[in-house]
Amino acid sequence: MADATLSPLVRFRRGFFAENAVFVQVLGMCPTLAVTNSLDGAITMGIATSFVLLCSNIVVSLLRNLLQPHVRILIFTVTIATFVTIADYTLKARFYDLSVKLGPYVPLIIVNCLIIGRAEVCASKQGLPAAVMDGLGQGIGFTGALAVLGTIRELLGAGTLLNARVLPELTRAADGTIEQIGWDPWSIMIMPAGAFITLGILMGLANWIAGRRKAA
Amino acid sequence: MGTIVLIALTAAIINNFVLYYFLGICPFIGVSRQVSMAVGMGLAVTFVMTVSATVTWVINNLILAAGAPLVIADLSFIKYVIFIMVIAGMVQLVEMYVRKFYPGLYKSFGIFLPLITTNCSILGCCLLVDLDKNGWFALAQAGPIGLLHTIVFALAAGGGFALAITLMAGIREELDVADVPRPLRGAGITLLVAGILAMAFMGFAGMGR
Amino acid sequence: MVEQPERKSLVGKYLRESWLVIACAIVFGCALAGVAGATRDRIERNKQEATQAAIREVVPGAARGVELSDAEPADLADGIYRALDADGTQVGWAVTARGAGFADMITVLVGLKPDGISVTGIAILESNETPGLGDKIKSGPRYRDQFAGTTVARPIEGVPRTEPADGNKIHTITAATISSQSVVAIINQRCVELGPRLGRLAEDLE
Numbered sequence: 001m002a003d004a005t006l007s008p009l010v011r012f013r014r015g016f017f018a019e020n021a022v023f024v025q026v027l028g029m030c031p032t033l034a035v036t037n038s039l040d041g042a043i044t045m046g047i048a049t050s051f052v053l054l055c056s057n058i059v060v061s062l063l064r065n066l067l068q069p070h071v072r073i074l075i076f077t078v079t080i081a082t083f084v085t086i087a088d089y090t091l092k093a094r095f096y097d098l099s100v101k102l103g104p105y106v107p108l109i110i111v112n113c114l115i116i117g118r119a120e121v122c123a124s125k126q127g128l129p130a131a132v133m134d135g136l137g138q139g140i141g142f143t144g145a146l147a148v149l150g151t152i153r154e155l156l157g158a159g160t161l162l163n164a165r166v167l168p169e170l171t172r173a174a175d176g177t178i179e180q181i182g183w184d185p186w187s188i189m190i191m192p193a194g195a196f197i198t199l200g201i202l203m204g205l206a207n208w209i210a211g212r213r214k215a216a
Numbered sequence: 217m218g219t220i221v222l223i224a225l226t227a228a229i230i231n232n233f234v235l236y237y238f239l240g241i242c243p244f245i246g247v248s249r250q251v252s253m254a255v256g257m258g259l260a261v262t263f264v265m266t267v268s269a270t271v272t273w274v275i276n277n278l279i280l281a282a283g284a285p286l287v288i289a290d291l292s293f294i295k296y297v298i299f300i301m302v303i304a305g306m307v308q309l310v311e312m313y314v315r316k317f318y319p320g321l322y323k324s325f326g327i328f329l330p331l332i333t334t335n336c337s338i339l340g341c342c343l344l345v346d347l348d349k350n351g352w353f354a355l356a357q358a359g360p361i362g363l364l365h366t367i368v369f370a371l372a373a374g375g376g377f378a379l380a381i382t383l384m385a386g387i388r389e390e391l392d393v394a395d396v397p398r399p400l401r402g403a404g405i406t407l408l409v410a411g412i413l414a415m416a417f418m419g420f421a422g423m424g425r
Numbered sequence: 426m427v428e429q430p431e432r433k434s435l436v437g438k439y440l441r442e443s444w445l446v447i448a449c450a451i452v453f454g455c456a457l458a459g460v461a462g463a464t465r466d467r468i469e470r471n472k473q474e475a476t477q478a479a480i481r482e483v484v485p486g487a488a489r490g491v492e493l494s495d496a497e498p499a500d501l502a503d504g505i506y507r508a509l510d511a512d513g514t515q516v517g518w519a520v521t522a523r524g525a526g527f528a529d530m531i532t533v534l535v536g537l538k539p540d541g542i543s544v545t546g547i548a549i550l551e552s553n554e555t556p557g558l559g560d561k562i563k564s565g566p567r568y569r570d571q572f573a574g575t576t577v578a579r580p581i582e583g584v585p586r587t588e589p590a591d592g593n594k595i596h597t598i599t600a601a602t603i604s605s606q607s608v609v610a611i612i613n614q615r616c617v618e619l620g621p622r623l624g625r626l627a628e629d630l631e
Contacts, residue, residue: 030340061443068441077333085460086460090460103347145289187557192418194409196414197406200403203403207398
């Protein structure tokens, strides 16, 4: 990717589809699979990651001329860890239930390959506007991907969306007869296996769409 | 003794790091092409995980946590920064050691050795020990034996990770000669197979009783 | 004499390479300390609030729960709350009980009347059961509502839905027998022995 000459606006848009973090770059898999069993968790994780990505890109871009080769990665890591801690504490203070739901996956943003990747590829080489737009674009693309996954998994796996019931619940009486017609949730969707399978199918879909676009 | 077996079983199989906690997915999808490389990576990760978990346990419980023996104030806010720096340091040490004494192995690992730093499973192991949902690890709840529990947990978790990627590598060696639909090639089919593996491992749920 | 300048330049070299790291460490450390200090109380309150909300749920009429401090016998003090109403009179007990579920540990909050024997309700504080199946102990109110009105003077029994649930029995969730029975076992193990002691304690504290 000839990144050096891209304008900030192009970078911004590339983050959505062409260089989508999840479907194209295949980065940041751990949170993508882990927290997308509910839509609110997915969106929260996406926003938290975007926040860290943006701040880290800004700091790294500002410091880019001072980076020595040996300590580059260390600076990236410390910067990211700091912003993740800030995000974690903010979540715990303001959105405690979501913080408990996301559990250890918030601090795991530190090792999200996406953030270190962007710092390495873009922020450490580009000026502030490019870094900001790149961070925003990638963040939005990442959040979008998580949201798609979260919607599918929560809807099919529990019949709810954002914890509000969307599909009517199928209830049975004691002897097994159906009391109320509704969606019998595919529990596998909320479980790890469902995450893998859903993402796998979506990847295939994304690749297929990309293939059609190229051919067109 | 029973607790230790339970911890080991839980970490390795019932709550397998890759197939249940989704930790270490990036190398899972990326590295696992050959069984030999997968085993090597698994061993390296296990080693780094055990050492890191031990060191972070010591630092966390003796220095950082509120009320810890060697502390002057509640320093838990730099916990994550310290964790990741310990891990990065350990990986550097391992890298230097392997480079000096096993240069052939070092070459075949290539970029993947320093990439272990960003392996979610190692930081994830340290975080799970810190989160300590069952009161097995924290000094305040389990006492000094928490350290032993932590070591067992990390060893077993690394073993479970090695098991998962070796299984995956074996399957992928077969997949490479299979006729996979074009859109699914690469990450797609790997994820689908991982899903089936995860379903298989679900059978272990409830073993803890 | 040759060593001196070499050593100086080595230290200088290290400093030149690492000054940024040290500077960052100091700046970030201060920032984190600031954020932690600003949010600490809020977070503490949030942690308490989860349990407090559950106490209000399991003991009707309770406004808040006060944990038994170590003035009382040591083995009682762990996770036992006096449920007080707005005026401060005790309207019940809230007891946390923990044990093995199907997939992981389950933490139950049991609401009891001041006599320590009659159950007013239960809440599941922590559980990690199979979503859609064992998870119904937490998600579906039907299972939990059954416990109100039972007693821990003798062990509660879980029976399948085909049998009548009279006496001190509750229906287990179909296809989630182990999770359902686990909750019952956890409650029994904690409360059957504890109940009368709490009853006597309530009388002493009045």
